[in-house]
Amino acid sequence: MAMIETLIFVLIPALPLVWGLLALWPPARRLVAAGGALPAFPALVAAALLPAGATASSPWLLLGTEWVLEPGLRALLAASALVWAMAGLHARGYLAGQPGRWRFDVFFHLAMAGNLGLLVAADPAAFYTLFALMSLASYGLVVHTGTEAARRAGRIYLIMALIGEVALLAGLLGVATGQPAFWPALALGLAIKAGVIPLHVWLPLAHPVAPVPASAVLSAAMIKAGLVGWLRFPPPAGEAEFWGMVLVSLGAVGALAAAGVGLTQRRPKEVLAYSSVSQMGVMVAALGAAWTQPGLAVPLQAAVIAYAVHHALTKGTLFLVVGWLDRGGGMVARAVLVVSALVMAGLPVTGGAAAKALLKEPLARLPEGAGLAAALLTVSALATTTLMVRLWVVARPRRERATGPAPRSVAVATMAVALAMLVVPLVWGPLAGGMAASVGKGLLETTAPLLLAVVLGAWLFRLRGEAPWGPAVPPGDLLALSPQWRFRVGARGPQAGRASRARRWISQAAAMVSGGLRRTEARMAAWGGLGLALGVVLLLLTAVAVTGR
């Protein structure tokens, strides 16, 4: 039995990994593309069959890998695997006949291996390995289209991801050696992936430029890796309250600000990316609240995971259906778009309402700030609803675009995730509980914010391209503030020469120091270098010996 469990755990990352690498071999590429959904199945099997809390270990793998199926994360594993599988199916039609298809398959499946694997990897080294695999492989997804925008987004993504990687490495080394002092580094690495403000700047650039199936998994599944990391490696006991407050503040600001910026976006995928930042803000804030209130930690964490499951399925549907519309989706596609947008907005008897009710209940029991929390949740729900109206405005199929029969796999994949989005909250324990709570509250109370937002959004309806107020904020918002990046973000044209005097002075000083050192190196090479070096070593040793006494 233990053997079989270990095998399933190992296959969760191994099968997608092998599948992706198989695409490097030209004769196998057709097979890989056709079976793009297949490698997610070990994760589905694990979520369905393994007992809760199952563990296994593979001491030969990496630095001794430990696997665990945490009871709380089982549903997230299932939802992520489903979105991955259906994105793989979606890609079959969406990318059919496009150049570089095999390269997409390689990166897609490597990222899948990392994402699904890290959900069950319990030891720091394996978690880091899979996290890095996911992050670096996603670069290939971001730049896949090869456009100028994609390359720009890819550059920013890669810089942020690498900073996140090394921070995560430092933090996880702290975990592995039992040194809590390194936890902030861990938090930084995870916060970048989770799109916590102000580290979210890469996200609205990177998620939309990828092809639709990749955007779906980026925004629905991979974005949760930061959350999973925090659940698995919580802050050291003494500092939990402080870090909880940090997350609550950043999450709350993010939930509202991102929705605001999202309202000004002109393309559906950018609206959805900002919606993801906003929704992650809600989850991050709730997780922070769980840290500040150990008494409420259990229900709050369960609510966060339920919210994550709901968000994965709904955001997955939304992205996939945008791709369906791209490829000529008709009435059915539009209906799916409306339904999933309503679910995201929190329509009663859907996952959105259930997830919000689940969050509200423990938040109402906060000893202080309960009112504030409830108000924030309501405002965020309002913002999300308005954002969804905005999505409908920008995503309506243009009349001039040819609508033809969409590839069947695109339709099937989208419908499958949409079905899960509707059914899972009815049957899966935690969300079903939330559903009961939301239904019990009465129709008016639950639908009032929704109605208000729809009315608010209605007058935006006629404004197709322009934002409702002022000029559009460029995607990557904060990056546009820096003159150095403004050009790259592509807002208003180059203003490169206007770097501040201080910065110029610093760069000149750095150039001088570097040049001086280089000349020294060259001179020493000419001379042999040894005498001087010996002198330095002797000097150092004497100094140490003298001061050491």
Place this chain on the structure above:
Amino acid sequence: MSPALLPPIAVAIPLIAGLLIFHVPEERHGLRTALNLGAALAKLALVVVLLFGVVGGATYEAALNWLPGRDLILRVDALALLFLALSSLLWLLTTVYAIAYLEGGSHRSRFFGFFSLCVAATAGIALAGNLLTFLLFYELLTLATWPLVIHRGTAEARRAGAVYLRYTLSGGVVLLAGIVLLESVTGPVDFAIGAALPAQAGPAVVIAFALMLAGLGVKAALVPLHGWLPRAMVAPAPVSALLHAVAVVKAGAFGIIRLVHDVYGPAYLAAFGGLNVLMGLSVATILWGSWRALSQDDLKRRLAYSTVCQVSYIALGMAVAGPVAVVGGLVHLVHQGLMKITLFFAAGNLAETLEVHRISRMDGVGQRMPLTMGVFTVGALGMIGVPPVAGFVSKWYLGAGAIAVEHPEILGILVLSSLLNAAYFLPILHRAWFRPPRAGEWRDHGRPGRLETHWMLLLPPLITAGTALAAGLFAGSEVSPLSWAQRVAEALGHGHD
């Protein structure tokens, strides 16, 4: 056969092969190849026998009375085997590669003769049981490598050769002075026992350490003694592989391991600040090497500065000390060798097949040579420390070791070095894979056929890259370099803490 004979045989195989190859006429290609490969395979087989023997608890030692009271000792211990196994495996692969690389070239008997002598000297360094034996082979290595560096005979190669000799010969003299000074205080130093040091480190002991460190630091390319290494990259690719991964640089790093653990002992060095000096030097080297690598456009030059940086990880592991960091340093001896030789093989393939030497000409080269750039990618990611390639394991152990002995600033250095490594390796990968090829950048010498280049140029890097990948992916298994490094660290006296 007496087991005491095995260590001398390990040195004798490449030595005799080298001496024979000198006399093979230039056009007897088959005979030379047979001698080369036969010797390399025989040595590898011997290493396997020794590995099993040491695991089974056997000891191998041979002593030769050379001067009155001064023996030459060859001894097999766990640390020696770590280096010997690495150099034997890579010798075989480099030989295969060199045969194809130099196909149709001139002076091949001279080349392969000195090549084998180099390996003999490396085996001697690995197996040396005392300081005197170590010095002998260390000098022999210098002399055997110089003809390889200037093999092409161009003015630039001869200049690089002159710089190389100036550095390494003076390094050897300094090492000799250090050894004489130390042994005047302590008597002959045997690695198995350590030096009979006075309880209080006097000036003679301290100065001897400085001299020996400087002498070893030349080959280990510690800043500021690294100047020869980027110049020596004019040598043919197999020689670069030898310099950077198998023999020369590693001999210096290996010597530093012996110096720290088997001559002085980390505790003794820490008492008079020797470890701090070593740490300062290695940190400076790591940062300086990475920084200089950033601005190089010549691919092999960038790789050379990368070696400057990466080899110092080994010294850093010794300097940080503590059981975990030492494992990290030791295992990096193997991991760096596997990854760097892969990178140089790939660079050689680009030069040989497409005449691409500069990074700025590598646009889209991944489409033309996917396997070559594939192994290059594995090596480069490993150097950055991306799991599951082997470099990640080294970095993990170094970082965890640094935290364990409360040197968190070292973790910062590792993080910074990873970022710098990413900054100079990832642009190469981006050019090769994500940019379209530009017309006229390459002169394609490839033969029409199924493979992108000669199979003997392709197979060695595939094996080394696969090994580097497996060494990281299966680091926890019992046959990984990591578990051998843990055994070595225990033998070095860290098992109990």
